[in-house]
Amino acid sequence: MIIKKGCNFESEYEDGTLRVSLIGEIDHHSAVSVRTAIDEKIYSLRPRKMIMDLSKIDFMDSSGLGLIMGRYALIGKLGGDFCISEPSDRVMRVFELSGLGRIIKIEKSGK
Amino acid sequence: MKTKTEKSVTIKDVSSKKTVNEIKIKLPSLSVNEGVARAVCAAFCAQLDPTSTEIADVKCAVSEAVTNCIVHAYKDTVGIIYITVRLCEGRIARIDIRDRGCGIEDVTLARQPLFTTDAENERSGMGFTVMESFCDRVKVTSKSGVGTTVTLIKQFAGK
Numbered sequence: 200m201i202i203k204k205g206c207n208f209e210s211e212y213e214d215g216t217l218r219v220s221l222i223g224e225i226d227h228h229s230a231v232s233v234r235t236a237i238d239e240k241i242y243s244l245r246p247r248k249m250i251m252d253l254s255k256i257d258f259m260d261s262s263g264l265g266l267i268m269g270r271y272a273l274i275g276k277l278g279g280d281f282c283i284s285e286p287s288d289r290v291m292r293v294f295e296l297s298g299l300g301r302i303i304k305i306e307k308s309g310k
Numbered sequence: 311m312k313t314k315t316e317k318s319v320t321i322k323d324v325s326s327k328k329t330v331n332e333i334k335i336k337l338p339s340l341s342v343n344e345g346v347a348r349a350v351c352a353a354f355c356a357q358l359d360p361t362s363t364e365i366a367d368v369k370c371a372v373s374e375a376v377t378n379c380i381v382h383a384y385k386d387t388v389g390i391i392y393i394t395v396r397l398c399e400g401r402i403a404r405i406d407i408r409d410r411g412c413g414i415e416d417v418t419l420a421r422q423p424l425f426t427t428d429a430e431n432e433r434s435g436m437g438f439t440v441m442e443s444f445c446d447r448v449k450v451t452s453k454s455g456v457g458t459t460v461t462l463i464k465q466f467a468g469k
Contacts, residue, residue: 227377228341234432260373261440265432289366296443297436
């Protein structure tokens, strides 16, 4: 079994929309560094909308919920819209436990 | 998702079962070891031929318990996390995660969804809820100033 090293992200910014695609495993260890880097993007770009793409996440525990909740709150504070996109069934299970599905918009392509 | 029914295995049931295989892991409470701990536990449990969902449940629950040791038990220090995984008859995994950290003052309160003592660091307060949802049983014994043991019980239904 391969022990994967943390979490990375890719980002795109166009017409006021910041899309951040998280890649890898989100736990407490990886969330800290990713959080700082994403927040730097948010503060410098001030997006009107942020989409957090979770389709490339292999693992997520409750630290991922903290990461999502924190970005949702920050974007809200700056007056923007926030949504998550393409969560796997696995990510949805953790997400639903928290009740966040009732607060945060989820985009799914319906695959 | 498996729902909790009366048939669900209890801690007492597991104590009476024969241990087939066992591994002990000792790790310093460094956050980089969260991934190591869950990967080792999952790899060891793989002997019981669990489904991919069941193995993902184990990984997530172990990750939560180990994170608690690092973030809460050994908050401003580095201590040792002791993990024992026992595979028992009946395709049951029993995972004990123990620390000698600060302990939990009120376990019932700590187990409440969204309860956290560390909101400023974006802790969601969902750790115990995740463990309870992804395992058959979760037992927490703790004493202030002495430490905490979290016991996770997971029975693999199979494919």
